[in-house]
Amino acid sequence: MLRAIVSLLKTLNSETEPGQISLALCFSMIVGFTPVFSLHNLLVFLLVLVLRVNLSTFILGLILFSGVAYLLDPIFHLIGLAVLTSSGLEGLWTAFYNMTLLRLAKFNNSIVMGSFLFSLVLFAPLYFIANKIIMQYREYVLAWVQKTRIMQAFKATKLYNVFATYSQLRGGV
Amino acid sequence: MKWIRWQGLITFVVLLLFVIVAWFLFVDVAVKKIIESKGTKLVKAKVELADADLSIFPLGLFLTGLEVANPDAPMTNAFQVDRVALSLEGAKLLRRKVIFKEMTLEGVKLNTPRKTSGAISEKRSRIPVVSKESSEEKMKWPSFKIPDVKEILQKEKLQSLELIASFRGDLQKEKEKWQSRLAQLPDKNKLGEYQKKINRLKSGKQRGLEGILGGAREVLTLQKELSRDLDLIKTAQKELGQNMTSLRKRMAEVKKAPQEDLRRLKEKYSPSPEGMANASRLFFGKKVGNWTETFLNWYKKLGPILERVKERKHGREVVKPTRGKGVDVRFKEQEAYPDFLIQIAHVAIEIPAGLVKGQVRNITPDQDILGAPLMYEVAGVNLTGIASLKIDGSLNHVDPFSAKDTANILIRGYDVSDMDLSSDAELPIVLKRATADLEARVTIAGETLKANSLIVLKSVNMGTPNEEDTNSLMKALFSVISDIKAFDLKSEISGTIQDYDLKLSSNLDNVLKDAVKKQVKAQAVQFEKRLLLVIQEKVGGSMADLETTIGGLGSIGSELMARSHFGDELFKRSRKSGSGAMKLPL
Numbered sequence: 172m173l174r175a176i177v178s179l180l181k182t183l184n185s186e187t188e189p190g191q192i193s194l195a196l197c198f199s200m201i202v203g204f205t206p207v208f209s210l211h212n213l214l215v216f217l218l219v220l221v222l223r224v225n226l227s228t229f230i231l232g233l234i235l236f237s238g239v240a241y242l243l244d245p246i247f248h249l250i251g252l253a254v255l256t257s258s259g260l261e262g263l264w265t266a267f268y269n270m271t272l273l274r275l276a277k278f279n280n281s282i283v284m285g286s287f288l289f290s291l292v293l294f295a296p297l298y299f300i301a302n303k304i305i306m307q308y309r310e311y312v313l314a315w316v317q318k319t320r321i322m323q324a325f326k327a328t329k330l331y332n333v334f335a336t337y338s339q340l341r342g343g344v
Numbered sequence: 345m346k347w348i349r350w351q352g353l354i355t356f357v358v359l360l361l362f363v364i365v366a367w368f369l370f371v372d373v374a375v376k377k378i379i380e381s382k383g384t385k386l387v388k389a390k391v392e393l394a395d396a397d398l399s400i401f402p403l404g405l406f407l408t409g410l411e412v413a414n415p416d417a418p419m420t421n422a423f424q425v426d427r428v429a430l431s432l433e434g435a436k437l438l439r440r441k442v443i444f445k446e447m448t449l450e451g452v453k454l455n456t457p458r459k460t461s462g463a464i465s466e467k468r469s470r471i472p473v474v475s476k477e478s479s480e481e482k483m484k485w486p487s488f489k490i491p492d493v494k495e496i497l498q499k500e501k502l503q504s505l506e507l508i509a510s511f512r513g514d515l516q517k518e519k520e521k522w523q524s525r526l527a528q529l530p531d532k533n534k535l536g537e538y539q540k541k542i543n544r545l546k547s548g549k550q551r552g553l554e555g556i557l558g559g560a561r562e563v564l565t566l567q568k569e570l571s572r573d574l575d576l577i578k579t580a581q582k583e584l585g586q587n588m589t590s591l592r593k594r595m596a597e598v599k600k601a602p603q604e605d606l607r608r609l610k611e612k613y614s615p616s617p618e619g620m621a622n623a624s625r626l627f628f629g630k631k632v633g634n635w636t637e638t639f640l641n642w643y644k645k646l647g648p649i650l651e652r653v654k655e656r657k658h659g660r661e662v663v664k665p666t667r668g669k670g671v672d673v674r675f676k677e678q679e680a681y682p683d684f685l686i687q688i689a690h691v692a693i694e695i696p697a698g699l700v701k702g703q704v705r706n707i708t709p710d711q712d713i714l715g716a717p718l719m720y721e722v723a724g725v726n727l728t729g730i731a732s733l734k735i736d737g738s739l740n741h742v743d744p745f746s747a748k749d750t751a752n753i754l755i756r757g758y759d760v761s762d763m764d765l766s767s768d769a770e771l772p773i774v775l776k777r778a779t780a781d782l783e784a785r786v787t788i789a790g791e792t793l794k795a796n797s798l799i800v801l802k803s804v805n806m807g808t809p810n811e812e813d814t815n816s817l818m819k820a821l822f823s824v825i826s827d828i829k830a831f832d833l834k835s836e837i838s839g840t841i842q843d844y845d846l847k848l849s850s851n852l853d854n855v856l857k858d859a860v861k862k863q864v865k866a867q868a869v870q871f872e873k874r875l876l877l878v879i880q881e882k883v884g885g886s887m888a889d890l891e892t893t894i895g896g897l898g899s900i901g902s903e904l905m906a907r908s909h910f911g912d913e914l915f916k917r918s919r920k921s922g923s924g925a926m927k928l929p930l
Contacts, residue, residue: 216359220352248670255673268675274439282670
């Protein structure tokens with residue numbers, strides 16, 4: 172866990188594209204919010220591995236969103252149930268229900284449907300907001316942190332030297 | 345910046361392969377654990393499996409060493425199965441439908457002993473089954489000894505004594521009231537004064553018109569006063585008469601009370617052959633009650649297998665998934681299939697008498713979707729001690745609102761031996777040998793239970809383990825019992841599965857009742873005489889007291905009557921004297 176946080180900090184502080192971090196966060200939101208052994212998550216995992224997104228961010232995001240999902244389950248259930256029982260969409264769902272692949276995806280479960288829709292709706296806003304925050308962080312916070320006396324003092328310690336050496340050995344930036 | 349990393353695809357494939365391999369390695373263990381945990385939760389006792397093997401080609405599941413503990417007897421397995429083979433429909437599985445085309449259960453054994461307890465720590469919420477029979481389990485054989493009358497009267501209150509005490513109190517109050525009232529009424533002295541006045545008026549000579557008129561006025565005044573006093577006496581006399589009628593009525597009731605006590609105590613304690621009219625219930629009631637209760641407890645456990653809880657939300661049917669959260673919303677399927685179905689199960693049950701083989705069709709919690717009920721049929725194969733055995737029926741929950749389950753049981757030539765019919769110390773009876781034929785039909789419609797059975801026992805040999813240690817009455821009874829060569833037993837169960845009424849009848853009842861009737865009747869007469877004597881002893885004295893007190897009230901009545909007659913006489917005389925006073929001296 173600690174290693175993942177350090178890795179995230181390093182990523183944030185590195186020259187990694189903000190989009191790579193934000194996209195990882197968005198993918199982790201889908202996997203974290205929806206039941207992990209859902210069929211659509213297989214596709215998300217494939218995208219996470221094939222697209223050049225930041226894996227540390229994805230793992231950390233996954234942990235974070237999975238935890239939050241427990242609290243949001245009642246909301247997911249309500250959303251899913253409302254969508255699945257909507258009379259206007261009945262034809263669509265009936266067609267889906269008779270498709271083997273979608274039955275495997277368990278789309279007719281209120282929590283699967285609710286959490287998936289919730290994640291999809293938040294996907295794009297989260298991407299842009301995260302991008303903005305990362306850029307702001309790098310521009311203001313990071314520069315300010317580097318200049319603080321505490322950071323200067325920390326950089327002078329042996330612990331920091333050990334950490335920096337370890338990072339270099341691990342191929343860190 | 346490049347957005348694609350092709351090595352990620354390789355990683356994905358490797359990870360996927362890893363997951364598939366892991367699935368293959370651990371799926372058997374997972375299946376085993378799922379069956380054990382689900383089964384334990386369902387049965388509320390340990391369900392254990394020696395091994396589970398999921399095969400892909402052909403798709404199927406093989407279970408070995410399945411043991412299901414009996415929740416009511418944790419050191420016993422309700423049943424154990426040596427081997428279960430299930431063949432799965434792969435195409436349906438992709439649509440999340442677990443359809444077993446065929447299931448074969450081999451080496452099914454019932455009530456086998458366990459090495460370890462099958463109890464689980466979870467508190468079992470067993471729904472109590474209340475049968476009227478179970479409340480009558482305490483019913484005992486009628487005692488053929490004459491009960492001790494004195495002992496009975498020590499613990500029983502005599503209602504006649506209570507009635508006497510209450511009546512005595514009322515009578516005493518009445519007596520005091522009348523004595524005081526009598527004292528207030530005009531007595532002989534007062535009436536004597538009237539007499540004197542009348543005599544004086546009669547003998548007196550009035551002079552002149554003034555004297556005559558004065559005498560007439562005096563007579564009128566006297567008549568008025570006498571009439572008023574007479575009214576008082578007559579009213580009191582009338583009231584007393586009414587009171588006496590009511591008191592005599594009560595006295596008659598009090599006199600009847602000892603007879604009522606006698607009837608009540610006789611009914612309760614007198615030796616009666618009627619007790620033998622329930623012999624079939626005493627012989628078989630507890631056994632049939634226990635069988636029914638066991639059957640119903642297992643039937644209730646079948647509930648979740650037969651019917652799944654389905655709700656409707658926003659007009660759509662939703663079912664709670666067995667695992668996970670949320671609800672699964674159902675939509676119309678082109679080819680409707682239940683989520684879980686065993687199309688046919690072949691069963692071979694090993695019972696002490698041999699092998700019972702049969703089939704169960706359509707095992708599913710979604711009969712409404714399948715549109716067909718669960719059907720079962722088993723029959724004995726070359727059984728020892730049973731000529732033939734056949735059980736069939738259906739569990740029809742196609743329409744959950746009018747569910748109807750039936751069972752038909754037909755057993756021919758079942759050899760019964762050494763069955764304890766009565767463990768009562770006074771009347772131990774053993775069915776040493778018999779051949780039984782049984783026909784039974786059980787119907788459960790919703791919560792309503794209805795069952796009828798007829799057992800015909802032939803070549804009967806009944807007796808008692810200790811025939812020497814019995815009195816003459818028992819000997820007579822045992823002699824009749826040993827002569828019985830055949831009898832039947834009819835049972836009828838009606839009510840609900842929670843609260844049912846069990847009725848048992850047999851031609852054995854009348855045979856036994858007739859056998860003891862004469863002896864018991866003689867004992868009853870003896871008991872009645874003793875009881876009557878003791879009751880009379882207890883109430884006799886008090887009854888005489890009451891009679892005396894009523895007699896006392898009668899004397900008040902006589903006194904009132906005497907005063908009334910005297911008054912009437914005086915009134916007549918006053919009228920005569922009045923007419924004399926009016927004579928003019930012309």
